Amino acid sequence: MKIKAYYDVVIIGAGPAGMAAGISCYDNKASTLIVEREERIGGILKQCIHDGFGVIEFKEKLTGPEYSERYIKIIKDKNIPIITKTFVLNVEKKGNFKLTLINPKEGIFNIETKALILANGCRERTQKQIFIHGSRPSGIFTAGTAQYFVNILGYLPCKRCVILGSGDIGLIMARRLTLEGANVIGVYEAKKHPSGLIRNISQCLNDYEIPIILSHTITKIIGDDRVKAVEISEVNEDMEPILGTEKIIECDGVILSVGLIPENEIAESLNIDIDKRTKGPIIDQNFMTSENGIFSCGNALHVNDLVDYVSESGRYAGLSAARYINDNYERKFISVEKSLKDFAYIVPQYIDIKSIKDKVIFYFRSMDIKENVKIYIKCGENIIFHKKYRYLRPPEMERIEINLDKELIKGEKSIEFIMMEG
Amino acid sequence: MSKTLTKIKKNIKKNITEDIECFKWHSSVVLEGEVDKWEDVILAGRLAANKGYKGVVNKIKVKGLNIPKIKRPLVKDNSLENRFVDILIIGGGVIGCSIARELSKWDCSVLLVEKEEDLAMHTSSRNDGMIHPGLVPKPGTKKAYFNVKGNKLYSKVTKELDISFKRIGSLILLDKNYLKVTWPLIKRRAKLNKVKGVKLLPKKELIRKEPNISKGVVGAIYIPSTGVLSPYEMTLAYGENAVDNGVKISLNTIVKSIDKIKDKIVSVKTNRGKVYPKLVINAAGVYADYIAEMAKDKFFTIHPRKGEIVLLDKKRGAFIESVLANLDLSIKNSKTKGGGLVKTIEGNILVGPNAYEQPFKEDYITNKESVDKMLNSHLSIIPKLSKSDVITYFAGTRAATYEEDFIVERSEYVKNLVYAAGIQSPGLASAPAIAKEIEKISIDILKKQMNLKMKIDWNPKRKKAPKLNSLTLEERNKLVKERSEYGDIICRCEEISKGEIIDALNSKIPASSIDAIKRRTRAGMGRCQGGFCMPLITKIIKEENKTHMTNITKKGKSSFILVEETKCSNKEGEN
Numbered sequence: 001m002k003i004k005a006y007y008d009v010v011i012i013g014a015g016p017a018g019m020a021a022g023i024s025c026y027d028n029k030a031s032t033l034i035v036e037r038e039e040r041i042g043g044i045l046k047q048c049i050h051d052g053f054g055v056i057e058f059k060e061k062l063t064g065p066e067y068s069e070r071y072i073k074i075i076k077d078k079n080i081p082i083i084t085k086t087f088v089l090n091v092e093k094k095g096n097f098k099l100t101l102i103n104p105k106e107g108i109f110n111i112e113t114k115a116l117i118l119a120n121g122c123r124e125r126t127q128k129q130i131f132i133h134g135s136r137p138s139g140i141f142t143a144g145t146a147q148y149f150v151n152i153l154g155y156l157p158c159k160r161c162v163i164l165g166s167g168d169i170g171l172i173m174a175r176r177l178t179l180e181g182a183n184v185i186g187v188y189e190a191k192k193h194p195s196g197l198i199r200n201i202s203q204c205l206n207d208y209e210i211p212i213i214l215s216h217t218i219t220k221i222i223g224d225d226r227v228k229a230v231e232i233s234e235v236n237e238d239m240e241p242i243l244g245t246e247k248i249i250e251c252d253g254v255i256l257s258v259g260l261i262p263e264n265e266i267a268e269s270l271n272i273d274i275d276k277r278t279k280g281p282i283i284d285q286n287f288m289t290s291e292n293g294i295f296s297c298g299n300a301l302h303v304n305d306l307v308d309y310v311s312e313s314g315r316y317a318g319l320s321a322a323r324y325i326n327d328n329y330e331r332k333f334i335s336v337e338k339s340l341k342d343f344a345y346i347v348p349q350y351i352d353i354k355s356i357k358d359k360v361i362f363y364f365r366s367m368d369i370k371e372n373v374k375i376y377i378k379c380g381e382n383i384i385f386h387k388k389y390r391y392l393r394p395p396e397m398e399r400i401e402i403n404l405d406k407e408l409i410k411g412e413k414s415i416e417f418i419m420m421e422g
Numbered sequence: 423m424s425k426t427l428t429k430i431k432k433n434i435k436k437n438i439t440e441d442i443e444c445f446k447w448h449s450s451v452v453l454e455g456e457v458d459k460w461e462d463v464i465l466a467g468r469l470a471a472n473k474g475y476k477g478v479v480n481k482i483k484v485k486g487l488n489i490p491k492i493k494r495p496l497v498k499d500n501s502l503e504n505r506f507v508d509i510l511i512i513g514g515g516v517i518g519c520s521i522a523r524e525l526s527k528w529d530c531s532v533l534l535v536e537k538e539e540d541l542a543m544h545t546s547s548r549n550d551g552m553i554h555p556g557l558v559p560k561p562g563t564k565k566a567y568f569n570v571k572g573n574k575l576y577s578k579v580t581k582e583l584d585i586s587f588k589r590i591g592s593l594i595l596l597d598k599n600y601l602k603v604t605w606p607l608i609k610r611r612a613k614l615n616k617v618k619g620v621k622l623l624p625k626k627e628l629i630r631k632e633p634n635i636s637k638g639v640v641g642a643i644y645i646p647s648t649g650v651l652s653p654y655e656m657t658l659a660y661g662e663n664a665v666d667n668g669v670k671i672s673l674n675t676i677v678k679s680i681d682k683i684k685d686k687i688v689s690v691k692t693n694r695g696k697v698y699p700k701l702v703i704n705a706a707g708v709y710a711d712y713i714a715e716m717a718k719d720k721f722f723t724i725h726p727r728k729g730e731i732v733l734l735d736k737k738r739g740a741f742i743e744s745v746l747a748n749l750d751l752s753i754k755n756s757k758t759k760g761g762g763l764v765k766t767i768e769g770n771i772l773v774g775p776n777a778y779e780q781p782f783k784e785d786y787i788t789n790k791e792s793v794d795k796m797l798n799s800h801l802s803i804i805p806k807l808s809k810s811d812v813i814t815y816f817a818g819t820r821a822a823t824y825e826e827d828f829i830v831e832r833s834e835y836v837k838n839l840v841y842a843a844g845i846q847s848p849g850l851a852s853a854p855a856i857a858k859e860i861e862k863i864s865i866d867i868l869k870k871q872m873n874l875k876m877k878i879d880w881n882p883k884r885k886k887a888p889k890l891n892s893l894t895l896e897e898r899n900k901l902v903k904e905r906s907e908y909g910d911i912i913c914r915c916e917e918i919s920k921g922e923i924i925d926a927l928n929s930k931i932p933a934s935s936i937d938a939i940k941r942r943t944r945a946g947m948g949r950c951q952g953g954f955c956m957p958l959i960t961k962i963i964k965e966e967n968k969t970h971m972t973n974i975t976k977k978g979k980s981s982f983i984l985v986e987e988t989k990c991s992n993k994e995g996e997n
Binding site: 037085087089100102103104105106107108123124126127128129131133134135136137138142144145148149150152153154155156157158159180219220224225226252253265268 | 493737786787788789790793794809810812813814815816895898899902903906907908909910911914917936949950951952953954956957960961971972975976977979980981982983984985986987988
């Protein structure tokens with residue numbers, strides 16, 4: 001493939017978000033290029049060999065590689081330009097966006113684009129970011145790294161391990177390591193409730209009799225060369241370890257599943273506004289960030305619970321980017337207001353009232369576990385949406401789709417999300 | 423009992439217990455007995471220090487405290503058996519390696535042994551990389567002398583060895599109470615220690631230099647000669663240049679015993695065979711006293727003073743330009759350095775180090791309480807910084823003697839033994855000057871035994887492997903065109919290519935572990951802390967070194983990354 005000097009849209013990342021964005025850009029007649037830093041496309045799905053992907057998108061349960069294969073096939077069939085093993089060194093705004101890229105074949109080269117879609121996923125929080133102390137031996141892995149070793153490279157990183165954090169990848173790895181013959185002593189979670197999906201607690205832990213121990217954390221790593229043991233402590237309401245509750249557990253590995261953070265180094269280098277809660281860019285309903293022409297989707301935008309939503313966000317970002325190429329764009333924002341006590345976050349954070357065309361999709365998570373609540377969306381004095389929820393749980397992302405009436409919203413400064421008991 | 427000895431004993435009795443024996447041995451004072459806590463061991467040592475004896479040999483034990491033995495390499499072979507060398511250097515930290523490099527000028531055989539799998543594994547990779555100006559050490563001490571001299575020498579040696587070095591300057595921040603009283607004291611100290619260019623910066627100028635600084639600061643003392651570099655890069659560069667000039671380095675090599683005849687060392691037994699040196703240089707860091715004891719020459723004691731260091735995300739690097747320290751942390755007491763914020767050569771902000779006494783020489787455990795305390799006090803210097811900017815933290819131990827000064831001299835009682843010991847902070851800053859002094863001492867001794875000339879083909883220069891992200895795009899592109907592996911980014915946070923990792927594996931002192939690659943390339947040092955690149959690097963080591971994945975370690979010995987192959991593994995890219 002010959003790389004051109006200009007594309008209407010460049011998409012960074014060929015995981016589920018980037019692939020969906022690329023297909024939708026292409027279908028909407030924009031000249032498109034997908035840039036992927038790894039050798040193979042598919043993003044994190046490559047190593048997610050468990051099932052449960054695609055229930056919404058394809059109405060069937062697929063494995064990660066199967067799910068991504070479906071998109072890869074479309075990209076290949078349509079011959080959508082894609083370059084792999086290519087790393088973005090720099091993005092500069094010079095009228096258009098000028099990308100500086102590097103790969104083994106071309107060396108360093110530049111591409112200009114009118115629109116840029118950031119679909120470069122997220123990374124795992126590390127041991128140090130949650131301030132675990134003690135020694136620094138080998139045998140401490142984030143769940144995703146352990147998953148790469150087991151599923152891609154075919155090696156077992158430990159035989160007797162403790163899992164810290166009950167994020168979904170940690171739960172999946174508890175099962176995976178057990179199936180590979182390792183002894184998973186338990187999943188320790190500092191919070192009072194699990195961070196992962198209920199289905200994963202049931203299918204990955206309960207089915208294999210792996211205990212989950214809530215309100216406990218690792219307070220010390222022990223071992224010089226390889227992990228020998230960990231010190232576990234109970235934590236109080238403020239997640240501070242309670243003195244006197246320390247317990248030593250012997251193990252040869254620690255798997256961390258303590259959260260994911262959107263990778264936003266490119267967005268930050270362009271001074272794009274970042275949401276403190278999502279750690280991703282602040283966007284409007286078209287997935288456009290505070291910078292005209294830059295879009296964000298997938299886990300780079302906010303960490304999703306299901307890949308199906310990642311693909312959906314990619315698709316919308318792609319469509320919006322293709323539209324942006326042709327339109328003379330000027331935006332006028334109203335904000336999406338919410339109580340920070342009730343909502344962990346809501347995406348998008350703004351509505352561009354000039355470009356309201358079709359449906360608007362909101363993704364949100366509640367701050368705490370809530371039973372029997374109603375969500376209202378208010379626009380001025382009007383309630384434009386309401387829905388009753390039996391349960392709202394922070395691990396589960398919620399999606400709301402509404403039709404926004406352009407006339408109704410005119411003159412308003414914001415729309416507001418309200419959560420009410422009962 | 424002499425008068426001083428009686429006085430020391432009385433002092434210890436008053437402050438700790440009467441059960442401590444004090445006696446003179448050679449030129450030193452020896453303390454023996456048992457106490458309840460480590461603090462008392464330290465206190466006794468301090469009470470006996472600098473009272474007219476050459477050193478304090480503190481043999482006081484703590485009831486019930488078990489101090490682990492020195493950590494040993496797993497290797498055992500005969501690769502050094504019957505090796506005759508002119509000079510044996512014990513220790514591959516910045517001191518041992520800088521000495522090796524200076525001695526490599528001379529037409530004699532030099533062997534350096536290091537017990538770890540790589541150079542710079544202890545204190546030399548566990549410090550803040552600061553090249554201190556020499557203002558803090560007490561005038562007249564060896565510390566003051568070598569620090570100021572070493573600092574100056576860095577301009578030349580970093581050029582010769584192709585090491586990034588920046589004189590970013592340091593600022594001692596002053597609040598209202600200290601402003602007036604401090605300046606005359608510091609001015610005087612600077613004059614005595616011959617530190618040039620020190621000046622008082624009023625608030626306005628300070629803010630021009632460091633616009634993000636907290637509002638409470640009213641001024642600062644500016645010391646322009648303070649510099650920063652990577653301490654492990656420096657150590658490796660010294661080591662590589664030494665190897666280039668004929669020095670042999672034997673890693674995974676520990677000294678097990680020393681044989682003497684009368685007042686001379688004849689042989690040194692290691693886990694890899696017996697070495698027969700004409701001269702031995704003790705640069706064994708925190709274990710220098712342990713080596714001295716083997717030569718029955720222990721005239722000092724190293725008490726490991728721990729320091730913890732925190733590194734912040736590079737994204738926040740732009741918030742400061744220099745080294746920032748609060749006054750009370752940096753100048754009042756040279757024993758307890760309190761650190762501050764350092765803009766590292768790589769552009770991160772480093773917080774620390776702190777300092778506290780503890781009994782274990784190789785214990786690098788970090789503690790939540792002390793790290794939190796340090797963060798709380800130092801991060802407030804720049805209000806824009808927060809705990810969420812932390813990407814990693816680690817600890818090191820300083821090789822402090824009770825005299826709190828360097829030992830750079832020939833042994834009084836063993837004729838062919840030379841000491842570069844007790845090299846604690848500012849040891850890195852002093853290293854080039856200490857190395858030159860040890861070179862002089864050693865050559866003087868050897869010249870009496872052999873005909874010694876300088877090599878005519880000595881090459882003071884070393885060229886570092888390319889660091890692609892520090893090059894211009896044109897230079898970088900040229901390299902990728904020559905070798906495509908330079909275009910294959912493996913560590914995304916620090917932008918390190920596969921080519922650079924392969925270079926590290928094939929360097930003069932080859933890296934063989936994940937951490938050794940990290941020290942040479944920075945791969946894995948970014949915000950994801952190796953989450954993405956570590957498996958890829960493991961695979962590159964396997965391919966380049968034609969080894970098995972399960973043999974690869976994080977840092978040598980038994981620090982294996984992986985346990986075994988999975989039951990039905992399908993090895994990608996493996997045959």
